Amino acid sequence: MAATSKPRGRYSVGIATRAKIxxxxxxxxxxxxYTRSSLAGLAREVxxxxxxxxxxxSSKSELLLEVLRHNEELDRQAMVAAGMPATPLAHVDVISWCVDRNVERPGIVALFVVLSAEAIADDHPAHAWFAQRYDRLTGLLSDSLRAGITAGAIRADIDSLAVxxxxxxxSDGLQIQWLLSGQAFDLPAAYRAAADRILAGITAG
Amino acid sequence: MAATSKPRGRYSVGIATRAKIxxxxxxxxxxxxYTRSSLAGLAREVxxxxxxxxxxxSSKSELLLEVLRHNEELDRQAMVAAGMPATPLAHVDVISWCVDRNVERPGIVALFVVLSAEAIADDHPAHAWFAQRYDRLTGLLSDSLRAGITAGAIRADIDSLAVxxxxxxxSDGLQIQWLLSGQAFDLPAAYRAAADRILAGITAG
DNA sequence: GTCTATACCGAGATAGAC
DNA sequence: GTCTATCTCGGTATAGAC
Structure with missing residues (x-):
């Protein structure tokens, strides 16, 4: 414990400061x-x-991208720990797993809801990051659905990308309602019901 | 035409100024x-x-609420003109009608996507407005679905509010993807397909 | 590694002239 | 009804001391 926290001079050690920020x-x-957040408020809290x-x-926008990257890495680690496929979100079940996990941390949900809307403006510092994220997400899910078609579990006449x-x-839409309502309903249950309804319409047989 | 536009003094008439703002x-x-918009930029444009x-x-936040109210009124008028039921969004078809209409004006879509996310913070000037809007929207749709159950068109075992x-x-989720992708897909078609998939699972028989 | 001090900018809002 | 001028506040970022 002392290994990382011996103060040097009048300042505390600071290796943990980055993480605290x-x-x-x-x-x-x-x-x-992003815009309404201030470095002053952040600094006060830390x-x-x-x-x-x-x-x-070096700048506020760099901090934003670091936050997003950091969160992505945590997600990856949690997925590995839970025995989920290494490729993030390759399967429908993985979304449900994410929703279950996120309901315990509404702050993260709000982070993504608020930032992904803010990032619609093409000069937003995280615009490219979010655009790529959605492309990747829907692309992987679409691949997974096509694999289901090949395996005969899913009807062959569906538009996998649309689904x-x-x-x-x-998921995104229910999150907005969940947050605006003050978390007034059971988000994981609502998502599972929605996904089930969608999947029921595309299963083969 | 001259009835409303005779300049008085050195300033232009200004009855239309409010609308231009x-x-x-x-x-x-x-x-x-809301936050990143500045009255200076607004003023320059006008x-x-x-x-x-x-x-x-009298203030920027009052302007925001006026914008929302103004838009609501325009929607109501357009609905009446199109022969839609006077109670806004009482039927599933009305949403499709709205999506068709909104695809012609991506600015309005962005207005609602961006503001509804920003308004999650409970001290946002439009927080109450959006919270009420979603309650009303889902409430009316739920009523409409229950009427469908009574009429025998929809299965009686569904959770109408959840649907x-x-x-x-x-609708909200597809709008985010549509805007972030640079309007890269057909939003009305995507919404109709999604709604059809949901409705297919709840029709009676 | 963190501080204080400061430069610089842009915001929202008010007062009073025209 | 609109202006100019100004107040006050808060933001990001930099420079240099400790």
Whole structure:
């Protein structure tokens, strides 16, 4: 424990500071979006100054991208730990797994709902990141559905990309309602019902 | 024509100024969200000063609510003109009609996607407006579905509110993907397919 | 690694002239 | 009805001390 925390001079060790900043940034970006979040508020929460934050991240937009990358890495690790396929979100079940996980951390859900809407503007610092994310997500899901067709589990006459978009859309749309309603309904159950309804229409036989 | 536009003094007539401000505000809020939009940019576009804008709307947040109210009124009028039921969005078909209409004006779609995400924060000036809007929307759709059950067209064992949420979620989620992709797919067709898939699972018989 | 101090910019809003 | 001028605040980022 002492190995990483021996103070040197008048400042605390700081190896953990970067992580503390990212943690706080997740909360702030989720609550206020990117634009309304301020480095000052972030710094106050961490217990350092604005300049201290900018020592670790050269700009606010770089911090945003680091937050997104960090979260992606955590997701990957959690998926591996849970025995999910290494390729993220390759299967429909994986979305349900994600929803179950995210219901425990509404802050992360808000982070993505708020930022993905903000990032629609093509000069937003995370615009490309989100555009790519959706392409990848729907592409992988579509591949997974086509594999299901080959295996004979799914009807061959469906538009796999369209269904993939619907599955992702159901998740995003329900999240908005869940957050706006103050988490007034059971999000995982709602998503499972929606996915089941979609899948029921495309199963073979 | 001259009835409303005789200049008095050195300023132009200005009865139309309020409408011009609202028009420009729709574009700005859609493009930048509420927070990133500035009265200065708005004013520049209209051709007046910031103070001129604030002469018509006492504050920026009041302008936002006026924009939302104005849009609601336009929707109502368009619905009446199209022979849609006066109660907005009481039927599933009405959503399709809205999607068809909105695909011609991606700015309005962006307005709602961006603002409804921004409004998740409970201190956002339009938070209550959006929370109520979703309650009303899903409530009316749910009522409509229950009427379908009574009429024998829809299976009696479905959760009408859950299905209503799914129909709204599909629309919201597809809109996000549509905007982020640069309008790369046919939104009305995608929504109709999604709605059909959901409805196919709940029709009686 | 973190501080203080500061430069610089742009926001929303108000007061009072025309 | 619109202007100019100004106030006040808050933002990001930089420079240099410790």
């Amino acid at each position: 990212i943690d706080a940034a997740v909360r702030h970006f989720a609550r206020y979006g 217990g350092i100054s604005e300049a201290g934050v900018l020592h670790h991240f 993939a978009r619907e599955l992702v859309a159901a | 609202i028009d420009a505000a729709v574009r700005h809020f859609a493009r930048y969200g 051709g007046i000063s910031e103070a001129g804008v604030l002469h018509h709307f 209503a949420r799914e129909l709204v979620a599909a």
